[in-house]
Amino acid sequence: MAQPQTMDQAAAPEAGAQQATDMTLSVFRGDATAGEEREYRVPVGPGMVVLDAVHWLQANVDSTIACRWNCKAARCGSCSADINGHPGLMCKTRLDDFVGQVVHVRPMRTFPIIKDLVTDVSWNYKVAKQIQPFTPAQPAPFVMYQRDVDRGQEFRRCIECFLCQNVCHVLREHSGMDRYFGPRFMIKIAELEMHPMDTADRVDLLAGGGGLGFCNITKCCQEVCPEHIHITDNAIIPLKERTADRYWDPIRRLFRRRRTG
Amino acid sequence: METGMDSIERFEYDVLVLGAGGAGLRAAIGAAQDGVRVAVICKSLLGKAHTVMAEGGVAAAMGNVDPADGWQTHFYDTMRSGHFINNYRTAEIFAKEAPDRVFELESWGALFDRTPEGKIMQRPFGAHTFRRLCHVGDRTGLELIRTLQYKGIHCGIDIFQEVTTTRLLKDGERVAGAIGYERESGRFLLWRAKAVVLATGGWGKVYKVTSNSWESTGDGAAIAYRADAELQDMEMVQFHPTGMVWPPGVRGILVTEGVRGEGGILVNAEGRRFMQDYDPKRMELSSRDVVARSIHKEVQAGRGTPHGGAWLDITHRGAEFIRRKLPNMYDQFLHLADIDITKTKFEVAPTIHYTMGGVRADPETCATNVPGLFAAGEVACGLHGANRLGGNSLSDLLVFGRRAGEAAREYAMGLTVLPGVDDGEVRLEQERVLRPFAVEAGENPYQLHAELQQVMGEHAGIARDGASLQAGLDKIMALQERAGRIGVSGSRMYNPGWHTALDVGNMLLLCEAIFRGALAREESRGAQWRTDHPDELEDFGRINFVEYRDGDTMRLKTYPVSPMPPELAALFASDVAPGLATAPAVGPAAGGRE
Ligand SMILES: Cc1cc2nc3c(=O)[nH]c(=O)nc-3n(C[C@H](O)[C@H](O)[C@H](O)COP(=O)(O)OP(=O)(O)OC[C@H]3O[C@@H](n4cnc5c(N)ncnc54)[C@H](O)[C@@H]3O)c2cc1C
Ligand code: SF4
Ligand code: SF4
Ligand code: FES
Numbered sequence: 001m002a003q004p005q006t007m008d009q010a011a012a013p014e015a016g017a018q019q020a021t022d023m024t025l026s027v028f029r030g031d032a033t034a035g036e037e038r039e040y041r042v043p044v045g046p047g048m049v050v051l052d053a054v055h056w057l058q059a060n061v062d063s064t065i066a067c068r069w070n071c072k073a074a075r076c077g078s079c080s081a082d083i084n085g086h087p088g089l090m091c092k093t094r095l096d097d098f099v100g101q102v103v104h105v106r107p108m109r110t111f112p113i114i115k116d117l118v119t120d121v122s123w124n125y126k127v128a129k130q131i132q133p134f135t136p137a138q139p140a141p142f143v144m145y146q147r148d149v150d151r152g153q154e155f156r157r158c159i160e161c162f163l164c165q166n167v168c169h170v171l172r173e174h175s176g177m178d179r180y181f182g183p184r185f186m187i188k189i190a191e192l193e194m195h196p197m198d199t200a201d202r203v204d205l206l207a208g209g210g211g212l213g214f215c216n217i218t219k220c221c222q223e224v225c226p227e228h229i230h231i232t233d234n235a236i237i238p239l240k241e242r243t244a245d246r247y248w249d250p251i252r253r254l255f256r257r258r259r260t261g
Numbered sequence: 262m263e264t265g266m267d268s269i270e271r272f273e274y275d276v277l278v279l280g281a282g283g284a285g286l287r288a289a290i291g292a293a294q295d296g297v298r299v300a301v302i303c304k305s306l307l308g309k310a311h312t313v314m315a316e317g318g319v320a321a322a323m324g325n326v327d328p329a330d331g332w333q334t335h336f337y338d339t340m341r342s343g344h345f346i347n348n349y350r351t352a353e354i355f356a357k358e359a360p361d362r363v364f365e366l367e368s369w370g371a372l373f374d375r376t377p378e379g380k381i382m383q384r385p386f387g388a389h390t391f392r393r394l395c396h397v398g399d400r401t402g403l404e405l406i407r408t409l410q411y412k413g414i415h416c417g418i419d420i421f422q423e424v425t426t427t428r429l430l431k432d433g434e435r436v437a438g439a440i441g442y443e444r445e446s447g448r449f450l451l452w453r454a455k456a457v458v459l460a461t462g463g464w465g466k467v468y469k470v471t472s473n474s475w476e477s478t479g480d481g482a483a484i485a486y487r488a489d490a491e492l493q494d495m496e497m498v499q500f501h502p503t504g505m506v507w508p509p510g511v512r513g514i515l516v517t518e519g520v521r522g523e524g525g526i527l528v529n530a531e532g533r534r535f536m537q538d539y540d541p542k543r544m545e546l547s548s549r550d551v552v553a554r555s556i557h558k559e560v561q562a563g564r565g566t567p568h569g570g571a572w573l574d575i576t577h578r579g580a581e582f583i584r585r586k587l588p589n590m591y592d593q594f595l596h597l598a599d600i601d602i603t604k605t606k607f608e609v610a611p612t613i614h615y616t617m618g619g620v621r622a623d624p625e626t627c628a629t630n631v632p633g634l635f636a637a638g639e640v641a642c643g644l645h646g647a648n649r650l651g652g653n654s655l656s657d658l659l660v661f662g663r664r665a666g667e668a669a670r671e672y673a674m675g676l677t678v679l680p681g682v683d684d685g686e687v688r689l690e691q692e693r694v695l696r697p698f699a700v701e702a703g704e705n706p707y708q709l710h711a712e713l714q715q716v717m718g719e720h721a722g723i724a725r726d727g728a729s730l731q732a733g734l735d736k737i738m739a740l741q742e743r744a745g746r747i748g749v750s751g752s753r754m755y756n757p758g759w760h761t762a763l764d765v766g767n768m769l770l771l772c773e774a775i776f777r778g779a780l781a782r783e784e785s786r787g788a789q790w791r792t793d794h795p796d797e798l799e800d801f802g803r804i805n806f807v808e809y810r811d812g813d814t815m816r817l818k819t820y821p822v823s824p825m826p827p828e829l830a831a832l833f834a835s836d837v838a839p840g841l842a843t844a845p846a847v848g849p850a851a852g853g854r855e
Contacts, residue, residue: 031754047508047597059707063758064751068306070474073514073593075403076309092596114445115755125307125414125422133415134370141364143379149372153397156372156404160308195370 023095025053027065028106031115037104044095050105051079051090054117066116074226077161081117082106087163087224090117108166121162127181130209134192135200148196155191155235157227158184164221164231170214180211183221183231190235193242207243212236267691269440269449274300274419275673277439277454278666279426279481282310283402283658284638285460286409287362291666292458293416297673300419300452302441304476307422308410311462311474312658315402316517316589318384318394319659320652321359325380329840330391332356336829337838339653342388342548343617343646344787345802346494349825350624351643355653355660362659363395371408373397384522386651388548390838394652399517399589405655424450426480427763428690429457429488429634432680436488436633440690444760447753449691453682455673456633458665459485463616463639464771466764469714471613472504472515481640483767485620486774490629492808493642493820495771496778497617497788499649500723502552504612506570511597513612516573516590518651521545523586525575527556528606529564535571550648550788553611557723560610570610576603611723615654617645617788618778621807621820627665633672633680637665647787697762703748706762713740713765713772721775726793727783734776741769770815777817778806 023044026037040061042053054067070076072091079090084104095103111119136142164183170176181189189202189210206212215236222231229235276292278285281303293299303310322335335356340347363381367373373395374382383392397404414420426441430451438453461481465473486492503516521527527545529535539555540547547555556571566572575583580603584591587602594600600607619642620629627635638658645653697703720733744766749758784798785791804819824830832839 045509047510049510049597052510058757059705059711063705063707063749063761064756066755066757070305070309070311070476071314072474073314074596075314075400075589076305076474078306078309094596118445118755121306122422128411129414133411136368139364140367141380142367144372144375145377145379146375148379149375152372153374156397156407157400158407159313159403192370195372 023053023098024102025057026102026104027054027057027116029065029116030113032113035113037106039102046096048095049091050081050083050093050095050103053095053103054090054105066114066118068118075159077159080108080161080163080166082108087166089161089163089226092226108162110166110168110172111162123177124160124162124165124182124184127185128188130181131185131189131192131205132200132202134195134198136197137199142197144196151194151234152191154229155187157229158187159227160184161226163224163226167220167224169218169220170211176211176214180214183215183236185210186212186215186239187229187231187235190239193239203243203246206239207247212239212243215240267449267695269451269687269691272300272450272452273679274298274452274454276456276458276666276669277302277452278458278460279439280310280460280462280638280640281307281420282312282460282462282638283405283409283655284662284665285310285458286406286413287659287662288458288460288635288637288666288669289418290409290413290416291663292670293418294670295674297670300421300454301413302421302424302426302439302452304425304444304480305423307420308406310406311476312402312655313406314472314474314515315405315655316399316515317386317519317522318396318401318652319363319405319655320386320389320393320650321363321395321656322356322391322393323360323363323381323383323395324391325376326383327391327393330393331840333832333839334390334841335359335393337832338388338390339644339650340646340833342648342650342787344648344797345646346786346805346822347646348624348643349823349829353829354624354664355644355657358660359656362656362663366405366408366659369408369412371404373404384519385546386522387518387546387552388543388650389652390841394522396519398585399519399587401655405658421450425760425763426484427694429484430682430686431488431631432682434632435680436631437680437682440687442694444755447756447759451682451687453679455676455679456635456669458627458669459620459629459634459636459640460638460662460665461640463619464768465613465616467713467768467772467775468613468717469711470504470513470718472501472513473613478764478768479616479771480764480767482619483770485629485631485634485636485640486770486808486810488631488634489810490631490634490636491621492774493618493621493805494646494778495618495774495808496782496806497645497647498613498721498775499549499615499617499788500553500611501614502549502556502611503573503609505598506566506608506610507568508598514593514597515612515614516609517587518549519587520573520575520590523575523582524578525573527552528572528574529559530566531564535559535564548648549614549651550790553723554790556609556611566608568608568610570608572606573609574606576605579603615639615649617647617649618642618774622661625664626668627661628668635665635669637661647789694763697747697749697759698753700746700748703746704743706747706749706758706765709740709744709747709765710761710768713737713769716740717772717775721772721779724790724792725779726791727780730776730780734773734780737769737772737776741773744769773815774808777808777815781806781817
């Protein structure tokens with residue numbers, strides 16, 4: 001193993017980080033065919049996050065360890081992983097949360113593994129394409145008040161880390177990817193449906209190919225969201241109500257039709 | 262189809278866009294009309310580009326909160342901040358078109374913060390005369406990229422994600438396409454194209470203390486230079502005054518200017534609000550070069566904070582306000598630094614933020630000197646001069662992304678046949694890209710990256726002088742030698758060591774360009790502060806330094822800055838910004854803040 005010299009390319013222990021101690025990181029190494037966790041010792045300085053440790057390993061021990069990242073500031077949603085059993089962002093998970101423990105870093109579980117910590121999330125991009133885009137009646141500028149956009153803005157905080165997709169049992173355990181778009185795209189649809197200027201109708205999509213009915217409101221998605229979006233409470237439940245109105249309540253359905261002319 | 266040593270998959274397009282940040286996506290949307298076939302190539306997944314990190318806002322003089330604002334004032338602020346080496350025509354087009362580009366985002370689904378009247382809200386920002394930055398809390402870049410991403414996927418554009426371009430191909434003088442590799446497999450891809458739009462962003466990763474994402478290694482600028490494009494104003498590198506300082510792992514992460522825009526004040530270790538000593542008129546909202554230098558000077562004078570910065574304090578705005586207007590900042594400090602910014606002041610220090618220099622581009626079409634090659638966004642040069650105004654980058658991406666895309670489309674439609682590709686050139690490039698695998702016990706790419714960052718921090722920082730710049734250049738040249746012997750191990754599948762090896766080659770080239778420009782510009786102007794030439798000199802205000810390739814040698818030449826026509830020059834006749842004399846006293850420069 002290479003000598004762990006002080007090379008702060010990966011923002012690892014540097015001068016000033018006096019009380020650097022070692023921790024053990026157990027990282028999944030492998031690809032779609034096979035793999036196992038491998039243990040590494042990493043020097044840890046104050047405030048270091050899991051991503052720093054992985055970078056330190058790449059720079060000093062094994063430059064072939066694959067992981068995705070971009071911003072290292074919890075903005076881009078690239079670095080999702082399973083850290084000691086909890087799905088989270090590697091750049092937002094502090095190592096000092098795990099003092100005295102081995103830190104197990106594994107790829108997200110629901111998506112096929114490409115290599116090490118990198119998974120194939122391309123399915124999400126295919127789903128995104130199936131959702132009818134924002135369709136305003138006229139071009140901007142719009143008059144919209146803050147209260148009209150508050151809810152949409154909540155959903156638009158989404159950084160597409162796909163952690164919610166990763167924990168949703170419909171997608172994970174019942175290989176429901178052909179039946180359900182998953183929580184990320186429920187908030188996408190909710191955002192569009194609740195946009196004051198949108199004229200499109202995605203309710204049939206929700207009830208059909210979108211698979212909203214498969215969600216049984218376990219709220220696991222909401223719990224892992226690093227952006228604290230109330231996925232189930234503010235998006236899925238209202239969408240379910242909307243779909244139920246349309247499909248199960250013929251009188252309201254008629255009423256709605258007449259209203260919208 | 263096989264070419265030489267390694268299989269390669271081939272594609273054909275009319276317009277190829279390199280980059281899926283704001284500029285690349287807007288260019289692709291602009292190009293994909295009239296049946297023109299467009300592909301976008303990006304190093305990361307779609308929607309993850311560096312642009313996603315932008316926080317404070319997008320500058321556009323729509324006058325929603327300060328009706329006296331208008332394009333003339335935005336133009337005026339942009340030229341003044343750029344210390345007049347910007348291309349005036351680029352700045353004029355920019356200021357005139359920015360509002361429409363922001364409205365267009367709204368038409369495509371963006372949800373900006375609103376004024377009480379239901380219009381797009383605008384916040385004050387450093388050196389903008391009026392409140393001008395349209396924003397969504399402190400996550401404006403995310404809003405911009407998501408809007409363009411979801412517009413783009415319905416425009417019939419092919420998107421190659423996690424694919425790195427390594428070279429532009431040429432047919433004589435003309436651009437003919439590009440070659441690259443897929444990160445997942447390491448396989449080569451080749452795109453023949455009639456026109457190429459370069460939108461690959463900046464190179465903030467050549468510094469260690471940086472706010473930039475990993476992608477900012479300047480690939481596009483380096484690739485363009487190797488294809489004989491001209492690089493301009495490379496010495497102009499922006500230090501953002503406020504990056505995080507402590508703990509070490511977060512050093513450099515941005516603290517948005519929005520904190521000061523929303524009323525945050527800077528104080529030194531002695532508790533003095535020191536900006537009153539440097540720019541009493543604009544205080545914390547002075548231009549970035551001034552604020553960054555002021556913090557630097559305070560630290561040099563021994564009045565720095567425990568970890569070598571200044572205190573930033575916004576507690577007086579109250580917890581509710583801070584959490585609503587700056588939610589990411591609140592979260593970022595709480596999570597990464599155990600600091601609650603609603604309760605306590607925090608340390609900040611300058612961090613590398615933006616590269617004003619880049620590929621010289623035409624104001625109207627974004628065309629470069631290489632026929633068929635267009636450049637937009639941070640990789641391009643012309644708009645910002647010696648110092649970029651906050652918020653001007655996001656509108657730059659929109660205005661010139663669109664122009665580059667549309668110009669590339671028109672250019673492509675004017676060509677009847679695809680330019681030819683030289684298989685020999687392709688084979689040489691494949692050899693170059695794969696070389697690190699053949700080197701045994703070679704140089705460690707991460708080590709070289711760390712060393713080049715060290716050199717840049719030491720010799721091309723905020724304060725520069727001739728002797729130190731020369732020493733830095735010598736060190737970079739020595740690192741370039743060593744980079745020829747970089748070795749990597751493992752397979753071509755998703756191999757970060759290999760990727761870094763290629764990035765380092767690009768970064769070293771741009772480091773050289775930064776040093777050469779900084780040495781030649783024997784004056785202080787905007788972001789360039791030469792302690793051995795502390796004054797801004799009229800003669801240097803009339804030229805841009807341009808670097809170009811001569812075989813394997815980098816050469817430097819100058820172009821004259823084109824003079825403004827009389828009606829624009831007249832805007833600068835008095836010291837008062839246009840619109841200000843008649844403006845109600847609400848803008849920051851009008852003394853409307855405490
Ligand atoms: C933290 C932070 C906050 C900021 N806040 C603001 C703000 O509030 N307002 C503002 O105006 N500006 C802001 N900026 C600046 C602004 O975000 C950037 O200048 C701008 O986003 C650059 O956009 P771009 O489209 O030119 O390139 P980028 O967004 O950098 O995108 C570059 C694209 O090129 C691709 N690419 C690069 N190399 C290759 C290659 N070899 N092959 C294929 N693809 C490649 C990348 O994958 C990426 O898709 C901020 C910057 C930072 C870092
Ligand atoms: S609430 Fe619905 S979407 Fe969320 S995890 Fe449970 S089943 Fe999946
Ligand atoms: S909703 Fe939350 S968890 Fe799901 S992708 Fe978006 S940010 Fe990630
Ligand atoms: S690297 Fe961007 S979210 Fe972690």
